[in-house]
Amino acid sequence: MSYHWYRGHVYGNDFGTDAPAQDGQAPAHDEQAFAALLADEDRIEPRDDMPEAYRKSLIRQIAQHAHSEIIGMQPEGNWISRAPSLRRKAILMAKVQDEAGHGLYLYAAAETLGVDRADLVDQLHSGRQKYSSIFNYPTLTWADVGAIGWLVDGAAITNQVPLCRCSYGPYARAMVRVCKEESFHQRQGFEILHTLSHGTTGQKAMAQDAVNRYWWPSLMMFGPPDDDSPNSARSMAWGIKRFSNDELRQRFVDMTVPQSEALGLTLPDPDLRWNDERGHYDYGDIDFTELFEVIKGNGPCNAERMAHKRGAHEAGAWVREAADAYADKHARRTEGAA
Amino acid sequence: MTDRPLLDYTLGLADDALVSAQRMGWWISRAPELEEDVALANIGLDQLGQARTLLTYAGELEQEGRTEDDLAYLRDDREFRNVKLVERPMTDFGVAMARLLLFSTYQLHLYRALSASSDATLSGIAAKAVKEVTYHVDHATHWVLRLGDGTAGSHARMQVALDAEWPYVDELFTPLDPTLTRLVADPSALRDPVLTDVRRVVAEATLAMPEVAPALGGGRQGLHTEHLGHLLAEMQHLHRSHPGATW
Amino acid sequence: MSTRDWPLWEVFVRARRGLSHVHAGSLHAPDAEMALRNARDLYTRRGEGVSLWVVKASDIEASTPDERDPFFDPAADKIYRHPTFYDVPEGVEHL
Numbered sequence: 001m002s003y004h005w006y007r008g009h010v011y012g013n014d015f016g017t018d019a020p021a022q023d024g025q026a027p028a029h030d031e032q033a034f035a036a037l038l039a040d041e042d043r044i045e046p047r048d049d050m051p052e053a054y055r056k057s058l059i060r061q062i063a064q065h066a067h068s069e070i071i072g073m074q075p076e077g078n079w080i081s082r083a084p085s086l087r088r089k090a091i092l093m094a095k096v097q098d099e100a101g102h103g104l105y106l107y108a109a110a111e112t113l114g115v116d117r118a119d120l121v122d123q124l125h126s127g128r129q130k131y132s133s134i135f136n137y138p139t140l141t142w143a144d145v146g147a148i149g150w151l152v153d154g155a156a157i158t159n160q161v162p163l164c165r166c167s168y169g170p171y172a173r174a175m176v177r178v179c180k181e182e183s184f185h186q187r188q189g190f191e192i193l194h195t196l197s198h199g200t201t202g203q204k205a206m207a208q209d210a211v212n213r214y215w216w217p218s219l220m221m222f223g224p225p226d227d228d229s230p231n232s233a234r235s236m237a238w239g240i241k242r243f244s245n246d247e248l249r250q251r252f253v254d255m256t257v258p259q260s261e262a263l264g265l266t267l268p269d270p271d272l273r274w275n276d277e278r279g280h281y282d283y284g285d286i287d288f289t290e291l292f293e294v295i296k297g298n299g300p301c302n303a304e305r306m307a308h309k310r311g312a313h314e315a316g317a318w319v320r321e322a323a324d325a326y327a328d329k330h331a332r333r334t335e336g337a338a
Numbered sequence: 339m340t341d342r343p344l345l346d347y348t349l350g351l352a353d354d355a356l357v358s359a360q361r362m363g364w365w366i367s368r369a370p371e372l373e374e375d376v377a378l379a380n381i382g383l384d385q386l387g388q389a390r391t392l393l394t395y396a397g398e399l400e401q402e403g404r405t406e407d408d409l410a411y412l413r414d415d416r417e418f419r420n421v422k423l424v425e426r427p428m429t430d431f432g433v434a435m436a437r438l439l440l441f442s443t444y445q446l447h448l449y450r451a452l453s454a455s456s457d458a459t460l461s462g463i464a465a466k467a468v469k470e471v472t473y474h475v476d477h478a479t480h481w482v483l484r485l486g487d488g489t490a491g492s493h494a495r496m497q498v499a500l501d502a503e504w505p506y507v508d509e510l511f512t513p514l515d516p517t518l519t520r521l522v523a524d525p526s527a528l529r530d531p532v533l534t535d536v537r538r539v540v541a542e543a544t545l546a547m548p549e550v551a552p553a554l555g556g557g558r559q560g561l562h563t564e565h566l567g568h569l570l571a572e573m574q575h576l577h578r579s580h581p582g583a584t585w
Numbered sequence: 586m587s588t589r590d591w592p593l594w595e596v597f598v599r600a601r602r603g604l605s606h607v608h609a610g611s612l613h614a615p616d617a618e619m620a621l622r623n624a625r626d627l628y629t630r631r632g633e634g635v636s637l638w639v640v641k642a643s644d645i646e647a648s649t650p651d652e653r654d655p656f657f658d659p660a661a662d663k664i665y666r667h668p669t670f671y672d673v674p675e676g677v678e679h680l
Contacts, residue, residue, distance in 0.1 A: 086386065093383050094379070104610075105610055319492070323488060
């Protein structure tokens with residue numbers, strides 16, 4: 001495995017000067033230093049030398065995570081204008097805003113690895129980098145906002161809490177901040193569904209329909225089954241991933257079933273039942289062909305999500321350019337005056 | 339007995355803020371850069387917060403037991419008291435910043451004056467809002483400067499935006515109902531201070547003060563543009579589809 | 586097709602009076618004024634701060650990993666700089 005001595009431009013909180021790499025290869029002892037840091041459960045920090053594959057894998061994962069936060073603004077943003085009370089409108093605006101904030105924290109973490117945010121955003125826009133498939137499902141009713149908070153954010157939190165101990169320092173720190181802020185997201189979703197399921201007949205039907213539609217896609221958020229997840233073992237060895245896809249999925253199911261009972265809503269799986277022997281809930285087979293279709297771009301909203309994102313970016317180009325031009329002009333004026 | 343002029347005045351402040359927040363909410367996920375998504379959401383949340391406390395107070399003044407949601411969701415456009423400036427579509431960033439500059443500068447002077455009102459509720463709401471709106475003015479100012487004094491293209495676009503908003507400035511200064519003169523801030527007294535502030539920003543942004551005739555007012559009497567009906571249809575439809583439901 | 590991004594700024598937040606500014610993260614902004622405002626909106630929207638610094642990332646000079654040994658190891662053996670190095674007779678207080 002080749003170790004890349006990364007000393008490129010200054011990125012993120014990778015403070016330092018722009019010095020050229022001497023030979024592109026780290027001395028042999030650095031391989032041991034990286035392994036020793038991992039073995040000690042110590043954090044890898046931006047300017048440490050690290051295997052190129054570790055760096056690339058992190059960039060891909062953090063970027064995908066950041067893109068997911070940003071695209072995730074759209075399905076819920078779809079209901080800001082129609083939220084059924086002013087209190088719900090305020091909560092939803094704050095939540096969608098948090099998602100933008102979380103995307104920004106994550107892009108900043110990715111930038112410490114030597115990439116530009118602009119390049120990552122380009123890769124999202126051109127389809128070379130992905131975002132979580134769950135956001136390719138439509139929010140058809142207000143209850144979907146509740147289901148996203150309860151199930152989608154619940155699944156996301158299950159995935160994210162272990163990432164707070166990820167081996168890469170900037171990613172772990174970003175996740176600590178994200179997890180702290182997200183604790184209200186899942187609760188507000190649960191509260192929406194609880195209110196609906198205890199409301200009128202129409203409201204309860206709306207809540208059940210949303211849960212029916214979001215349950216299986218939420219389980220798919222944990223990724224393919226372990227036997228079918230090629231990169232998992234390596235991510236575990238690197239301390240990026242702490243638990244397997246199936247372990248996390250099981251943890252989510254075990255946590256969610258009792259909550260569904262408190263809501264008075266059913267989960268759309270006839271095979272869902274407590275297994276005393278395993279000490280876990282059993283659940284039915286997940287239709288992963290659907291997940292792979294959505295990943296390929298054939299989900300209900302793939303095209304709309306990308307068109308919305310690209311459209312906003314293109315519509316804002318004149319603003320970004322104007323701000324650059326203004327900054328250049330004023331920097332020159334300041335220099336001229338000095 | 340309900341003090342109708344004070345109720346209408348309070349509804350005017352509330353509806354200005356509510357309709358602005360509704361337009362601002364559209365921008366979240368559509369701003370020119372992610373940092374700006376966050377900033378515009380903050381501004382929208384401030385405006386929505388102002389609307390909620392003001393509507394709650396309007397409900398108290400009305401004495402018919404109506405809540406903030408009753409007033410926001412169950413009034414028709416003829417009962418809304420906001421100015422036309424805030425209700426028209428706002429899907430161009432130049433328009434958004436021109437309008438925010440004009441509206442928040444007006445709100446700043448109005449809330450400052452209102453924080454000295456003998457109506458304790460209104461003065462309390464206003465004192466809190468002054469801090470929020472000061473930041474909105476600052477944000478709008480920084481963007482108007484950058485767009486006005488940025489590229490040739492952004493300069494032209496910002497001027498068009500400012501010219502398009504300008505006819506609706508006059509309505510901000512609609513004179514106060516005479517019975518309220520000693521109680522609350524009079525918008526007609528704010529014309530000079532507001533326009534002085536705006537003129538300074540416009541000049542620094544290398545833009546020209548628009549020379550366009552004012553549009554007819556009427557918003558404070560519930561005479562709106564056609565846009566408000568659509569805005570309310572979208573905002574209110576879910577709430578109205580489930581009469582009496584709790585959310 | 587990569588477009589030029591606004592420069593990167595590092596954000597430092599003083600959580601409350603009596604504490605130092607601590608690095609919170611980074612963001613992009615066209616200039617210092619906007620960077621400060623973006624920092625306010627992004628890093629203090631839950632009341633996390635009473636004061637902010639923003640610094641252009643390219644203006645920060647930092648030690649590098651290859652300097653780590655000469656920079657930091659020589660400090661490790663100067664144990665006499667720490668109070669626990671010294672024996673204090675039993676019963677002596679306020680020392």
